[in-house]
Every structure is written in C-alpha cells, then in structure tokens.
Amino acid sequence: MSTHKGKEVTFSQSEFLVSTTDTNSIITYANDEFCRVAGFTAQELIGKPHNIVRHPDMPKAAFADMWGQLKKGNSWRGMVKNRCKNGDYYWVDAFVTPIYDKDKIIGYQSVRHCPSRKDIASAERLYQRINNGKKPFPVTEHILFQRTVAAIVAIALLGSAYWIAGMTMFALVLAALINLNSG
Numbered sequence: 549m550s551t552h553k554g555k556e557v558t559f560s561q562s563e564f565l566v567s568t569t570d571t572n573s574i575i576t577y578a579n580d581e582f583c584r585v586a587g588f589t590a591q592e593l594i595g596k597p598h599n600i601v602r603h604p605d606m607p608k609a610a611f612a613d614m615w616g617q618l619k620k621g622n623s624w625r626g627m628v629k630n631r632c633k634n635g636d637y638y639w640v641d642a643f644v645t646p647i648y649d650k651d652k653i654i655g656y657q658s659v660r661h662c663p664s665r666k667d668i669a670s671a672e673r674l675y676q677r678i679n680n681g682k683k684p685f686p687v688t689e690h691i692l693f694q695r696t697v698a699a700i701v702a703i704a705l706l707g708s709a710y711w712i713a714g715m716t717m718f719a720l721v722l723a724a725l726i727n728l729n730s731g
C-alpha cells in the first residue's frame with residue numbers, strides 16, 4: 549500500500565534537480581532547485597547520506613538495481629519518489645551516472661526532471677505491486693488464454709494413448725497457474 553502521507557510537491561518541466569555524492573553516497577553538492585523542492589538547505593544536505601530523502605514507498609529493489617548498474621560503471625535511469633523534509637513527497641525521473649577521474653569512479657551524480665502524470669501513475673502501480681510482494685507485471689489475458697488452451701490439450705491427452713505426455717503437460721500447467729496466483 550502506498551503511504552500517501554503528506555502532499556505532492558511538483559516543479560516545473562524546465563527545472564533540473566541535481567545532486568552529487570562521493571562513492572559512499574554522501575551528498576557533496578545539491579543545486580538550489582533540489583534544495584527548494586526537498587525543503588532542505590544545502591548545509592542540511594551536504595555531508596549526509598543520500599537516503600535522507602528516501603521515501604518509504606520506494607522499493608528496495610529499485611535502489612538495488614540502481615547500485616548494481618552504478619557499481620559496474622553504468623548509468624541508471626528510473627522513477628524515484630522522494631520524501632521532503634516536512635513529510636511531503638515529489639516524483640522525479642532520475643538519471644544517475646558515475647563521475648570518473650581517469651578510469652576511477654570518484655563519485656556519482658543525479659540529474660532529475662519532472663515526470664509526466666502518466667509515468668508517475670505507472671511507477672506508482674509498479675512499486676505498489678513490488679511492495680505487496682507481487683510480480684512487477686500482471687499476467688496478461690494473452691498468457692491466461694495460452695495456459696487455458698494448454699490445460700484443455702493436457703486433459704484431452706490424458707484420455708488417450710499419450711496419457712504420460714498429458715500428465716506431464718497438466719503438471720506444468722498446474723505449476724504455472726499456482727505461480728500465476730502468487731503474482
């Protein structure tokens with residue numbers, strides 16, 4: 549369940565919320581736009597771990613994915629819901645990249661812009677599913693149709709000379725359906 553505590557803070561399409569960190573994700577810089585939207589002064593942010601703006605609705609998996617990419621030297625782009633100092637929240641479309649000195653990563657930078665309402669709605673749905681322990685993507689009608697056809701074929705085979713194939717197929721369909729219910 550989304551906590552929906554606080555109210556949403558929005559910002560203009562032309563604004564970019566920028567911050568940089570050292571390699572331990574300690575904030576080394578935050579621009580004025582970032583400070584204003586998050587409701588912190590630069591002094592309150594610099595020297596603090598970046599999870600200072602973490603919102604409890606953000607799934608751990610999103611940050612695990614982000615760090616997986618950053619540690620490999622790649623950049624990461626994703627939707628992030630952040631918490632303001634006063635408990636309000638704001639959504640960003642974040643682009644996080646390693647900062648290099650020659651071949652060595654010496655820190656990271658995030659440049660965030662204002663996402664569309666459509667992107668916010670999809671991220672909200674996706675993160676709620678992840679937080680509720682469900683699979684990220686709901687089973688589509690197409691997959692449901694395929695599994696129903698497979699079940700009918702399996703039952704038909706059970707009454708024939710190919711009953712062993714029928715039983716195997718039936719077991720596979722059953723396993724897929726159990727998996728489907730848990731998602």
Ligand SMILES: Cc1cc2nc3c(=O)[nH]c(=O)nc-3n(C[C@H](O)[C@H](O)[C@H](O)COP(=O)(O)O)c2cc1C
Nearest residue numbers: 567568569573598599601602603611630656657658
């Ligand atoms: C450059 C950079 C920017 C980050 N920006 C955010 C951010 O805006 N919001 C956020 O929750 N985490 C951000 N993080 C990730 C945090 O460091 C942290 O991994 C995340 O908040 C999860 O916190 P936790 O490990 O305490 O669960 C950023 C990390 C880096 C390197």
